[in-house]
Amino acid sequence: VSLRRPIRFEEVDAAGIVFFPRILGYCHEAMEDFFAPLEGGYARLILERKIGLPAVHLDVDFTAPLRYGDTIDIRTTVDRLGRTSASLRYAVANAASGVIAATIVHVVVATDLVRLRPIEWPADLRAVLESAPTP
Amino acid sequence: VSLRRPIRFEEVDAAGIVFFPRILGYCHEAMEDFFAPLEGGYARLILERKIGLPAVHLDVDFTAPLRYGDTIDIRTTVDRLGRTSASLRYAVANAASGVIAATIVHVVVATDLVRLRPIEWPADLRAVLESAPTP
Amino acid sequence: VSLRRPIRFEEVDAAGIVFFPRILGYCHEAMEDFFAPLEGGYARLILERKIGLPAVHLDVDFTAPLRYGDTIDIRTTVDRLGRTSASLRYAVANAASGVIAATIVHVVVATDLVRLRPIEWPADLRAVLESAPTP
Amino acid sequence: VSLRRPIRFEEVDAAGIVFFPRILGYCHEAMEDFFAPLEGGYARLILERKIGLPAVHLDVDFTAPLRYGDTIDIRTTVDRLGRTSASLRYAVANAASGVIAATIVHVVVATDLVRLRPIEWPADLRAVLESAPTP
Numbered sequence: 001v002s003l004r005r006p007i008r009f010e011e012v013d014a015a016g017i018v019f020f021p022r023i024l025g026y027c028h029e030a031m032e033d034f035f036a037p038l039e040g041g042y043a044r045l046i047l048e049r050k051i052g053l054p055a056v057h058l059d060v061d062f063t064a065p066l067r068y069g070d071t072i073d074i075r076t077t078v079d080r081l082g083r084t085s086a087s088l089r090y091a092v093a094n095a096a097s098g099v100i101a102a103t104i105v106h107v108v109v110a111t112d113l114v115r116l117r118p119i120e121w122p123a124d125l126r127a128v129l130e131s132a133p134t135p
Numbered sequence: 136v137s138l139r140r141p142i143r144f145e146e147v148d149a150a151g152i153v154f155f156p157r158i159l160g161y162c163h164e165a166m167e168d169f170f171a172p173l174e175g176g177y178a179r180l181i182l183e184r185k186i187g188l189p190a191v192h193l194d195v196d197f198t199a200p201l202r203y204g205d206t207i208d209i210r211t212t213v214d215r216l217g218r219t220s221a222s223l224r225y226a227v228a229n230a231a232s233g234v235i236a237a238t239i240v241h242v243v244v245a246t247d248l249v250r251l252r253p254i255e256w257p258a259d260l261r262a263v264l265e266s267a268p269t270p
Numbered sequence: 271v272s273l274r275r276p277i278r279f280e281e282v283d284a285a286g287i288v289f290f291p292r293i294l295g296y297c298h299e300a301m302e303d304f305f306a307p308l309e310g311g312y313a314r315l316i317l318e319r320k321i322g323l324p325a326v327h328l329d330v331d332f333t334a335p336l337r338y339g340d341t342i343d344i345r346t347t348v349d350r351l352g353r354t355s356a357s358l359r360y361a362v363a364n365a366a367s368g369v370i371a372a373t374i375v376h377v378v379v380a381t382d383l384v385r386l387r388p389i390e391w392p393a394d395l396r397a398v399l400e401s402a403p404t405p
Numbered sequence: 406v407s408l409r410r411p412i413r414f415e416e417v418d419a420a421g422i423v424f425f426p427r428i429l430g431y432c433h434e435a436m437e438d439f440f441a442p443l444e445g446g447y448a449r450l451i452l453e454r455k456i457g458l459p460a461v462h463l464d465v466d467f468t469a470p471l472r473y474g475d476t477i478d479i480r481t482t483v484d485r486l487g488r489t490s491a492s493l494r495y496a497v498a499n500a501a502s503g504v505i506a507a508t509i510v511h512v513v514v515a516t517d518l519v520r521l522r523p524i525e526w527p528a529d530l531r532a533v534l535e536s537a538p539t540p
Binding site (some may be wrong): 015017019025046061 | 419420421422425426427429430433448451457459460461462463464466467468470518521
Binding site (some may be wrong): 014068 | 149203
């Protein structure tokens with residue numbers, strides 16, 4: 001599962017490289033794309049079903065800088081699928097060179113956004129997670 | 136009425152100057168500060184009273200670049216106060232030199248966020264707007 | 271000339287609609303796409319040729335709110351082309367309904383980023399600007 | 406070492422809680438404040454001395470959501486100080502309740518931004534790091 005996207009003009013910082021929190025934002029975009037097979041996509045999940053996937057843990061290695069003008073490819077896989085949580089893994093590569101810029105483990109919990117309580121994975125989300133390639 | 140704030144590391148773009156849409160974000164911060172005298176501030180207005188102030192018009196002149204390391208001062212005034220709308224004006228100055236970096240006219244409409252319809256200014260918001268200096 | 275893009279999860283604000291400065295960011299994306307015919311695109315213009323297009327003026331009308339889950343289309347045209355400046359116009363439409371969410375006039379100045387001085391339009395940039403549809 | 410700051414209007418996402426990558430941005434602000442004792446602060450380090458502190462690793466636990474209207478306190482400490490790297494730790498607390506919203510370990514490498522190569526800690530940066538409380 002993959003997202004391709006250019007680095008944008010305002011995503012670099014005063015040091016001229018991509019501001020590292022933005023790379024987590026790119027992963028969130030990849031996660032939205034990952035759940036696109038849901039009816040109405042991730043937007044309907046959040047806005048109508050009031051179910052979200054807040055992050056509870058991140059483990060990130062940054063291995064090469066990214067710059068304006070670069071394009072990235074993100075490969076999304078599932079490391080672990082629990083009853084209410086899942087561990088997603090993103091490999092962020094520089095599309096031109098194939099060099100890995102960052103590897104992210106992102107643990108999310110299926111959450112009722114009204115009561116902010118964990119819920120068991122709804123069947124359609126579980127199906128998307130199970131259909132993902134493992135790393 | 137004034138907001139003082141440093142330019143942050145990630146607010147510049149690949150050209151090394153503040154990305155111009157961010158300057159509108161600074162004005163929004165100044166507006167939040169401007170409405171701080173409301174009970175619970177701007178946050179309670181939005182989250183509990185479900186009243187917001189969406190922008191309907193902007194008129195902006197950028198007159199000097201801003202860089203990382205600069206600090207800005209924003210002076211907020213009210214140009215015009217109508218039944219459901221108001222015209223705010225922000226002068227964004229480089230705090231060290233006093234040079235004006237941008238001047239923004241920002242027309243907002245008092246809005247019921249549930250029905251997204253204009254409403255007459257509630258008395259407490261009108262009082263804050265009337266107490267502001269004129270330019 | 272057009273950019274199509276979804277509204278992203280983090281682009282709305284506490285009122286649940288797109289934070290207005292982000293719409294200016296979308297226009298900047300559309301401008302980057304507009305200049306894609308340049309060799310190396312807008313990134314090479316900035317990073318290697320050290321030429322940028324800082325905004326000197328904005329005139330914006332917001333006419334309908336945008337929400338997470340919406341997709342926008344931006345049509346970019348050129349209102350006026352001067353010796354060192356140009357006036358770009360963006361019509362931002364909700365792709366599903368065709369409703370115009372915002373209309374932006376964006377005046378930019380061709381600028382030597384090293385000395386921060388206006389320059390006459392280089393021939394290749396002028397060619398891109400001249401090839402654009404007028405509104 | 407501490408940073409206090411309100412959550413801003415545009416820092417929440419479509420689920421109504423702070424978008425998790427922004428919390429890393431808050432930590433970067435705390436780091437800038439941490440290095441404020443340097444002559445010219447972090448800005449001069451980046452822009453004139455061309456030395457930066459890119460992240461190479463993050464380990465983050467999110468333990469409570471943050472919302473618009475909340476204020477946070479960040480306590481910054483140093484876990485480990487090496488020859489060219491350091492491990493900073495940030496505890497992000499909800500200022501009103503004292504509840505910890507996130508704990509972040511952030512490993513940075515002192516870097517020559519021109520050649521993008523690690524360097525030994527300059528004496529003044531090492532002095533700031535050594536003067537920090539340990540967790």
